[in-house]
Amino acid sequence: MKRTIKYLSVFFVLVVAVVVAGVAVLMSMDFNEYRGLIAEQAKAATGRDLVIAGELNLEISLNPALAVEGVTFANAAWGSRPEMAKLERLVAEVELMPLLSGQVHVKRLVLVGLDALLETDAQGRGNWQFAAAEPAPKEAEEAGEAGPLPVVKKVLIENVKLAYLDGVSGERTAFDLDRLELNSEGADSPMLLNIAGSFNNAAFSASGSLGSVNDLMGGAKPYPLKLSAKAFQTALGLDGTIAKPLQAKGLDLGLTVSVPDLVKTFKAAAVAVPALKDADPIPPIAIDFSGQARDIAGGYALAGMKLKLGGSDLSGDVSAVLSGARPKIDAKLSSS
Numbered sequence: 001m002k003r004t005i006k007y008l009s010v011f012f013v014l015v016v017a018v019v020v021a022g023v024a025v026l027m028s029m030d031f032n033e034y035r036g037l038i039a040e041q042a043k044a045a046t047g048r049d050l051v052i053a054g055e056l057n058l059e060i061s062l063n064p065a066l067a068v069e070g071v072t073f074a075n076a077a078w079g080s081r082p083e084m085a086k087l088e089r090l091v092a093e094v095e096l097m098p099l100l101s102g103q104v105h106v107k108r109l110v111l112v113g114l115d116a117l118l119e120t121d122a123q124g125r126g127n128w129q130f131a132a133a134e135p136a137p138k139e140a141e142e143a144g145e146a147g148p149l150p151v152v153k154k155v156l157i158e159n160v161k162l163a164y165l166d167g168v169s170g171e172r173t174a175f176d177l178d179r180l181e182l183n184s185e186g187a188d189s190p191m192l193l194n195i196a197g198s199f200n201n202a203a204f205s206a207s208g209s210l211g212s213v214n215d216l217m218g219g220a221k222p223y224p225l226k227l228s229a230k231a232f233q234t235a236l237g238l239d240g241t242i243a244k245p246l247q248a249k250g251l252d253l254g255l256t257v258s259v260p261d262l263v264k265t266f267k268a269a270a271v272a273v274p275a276l277k278d279a280d281p282i283p284p285i286a287i288d289f290s291g292q293a294r295d296i297a298g299g300y301a302l303a304g305m306k307l308k309l310g311g312s313d314l315s316g317d318v319s320a321v322l323s324g325a326r327p328k329i330d331a332k333l334s335s336s
Contacts, residue, residue: 047131088113298323
């Protein structure tokens, strides 16, 4: 027995020594030396220049973290600016112990300062169309079995600017994400969401909870979600479940919509609102709506609907079957 304990002790010491030596080697490496190799691979795959101007660091601990700063990716030669995308900082922190069993648990994923532009030229060609990539080796083309999905516990995204420029019409669409935060304790825990930003300078925000990653992928039970959002001076609410969320089937969602002034909502959404007369503006029109949405065979149904539009009201049940030769709509409505 004593000899067995002695052998186990020696084995444990050897394992610790190997791990410590490996960590020491990794910590002594300068990962910035690989920036040139990464740029070469990106050039070969896309025909564009990828530049990592900042630091490329690997922090060794029980939660190893990879951080990269100052990344730029070149735009097409005809583009309206030199860079298609710019990134200030990206950090990914991974838990070490789950890796030993082949699982990836991302403790923290942080992305800050992404500025990306998608655009087309006068012929409609997109700047996301890259030069032909070099053929991949045969062994790289053979896909193996898909491994388990990574578990991400915390996502923080800040100061993201996405824009689309239509080279034919000259129209520009801008999506700015000020902050997105997603938190979860693990694959079986609910996800909490907070988001704020703007679309074409119109502010929006959303918050709420989603089901777990395992519930989303497994589909063994209905996937819960509860969200509230504000956009274009309109308040929206979702509360219910989706039986098969990846197929968008099995909907059972409570919907609420509140619009204090329909005209202001149209204007916030950049929709032209005609006047009733040349000199008379449209009076304020409020909307309040609620109902339970479900999918049915070939269509959708809305039960317990309540709608107030200005001084009018409408309530009842509506269903629409869209799978036949022509749509079929059934409605039982009442109004006071």
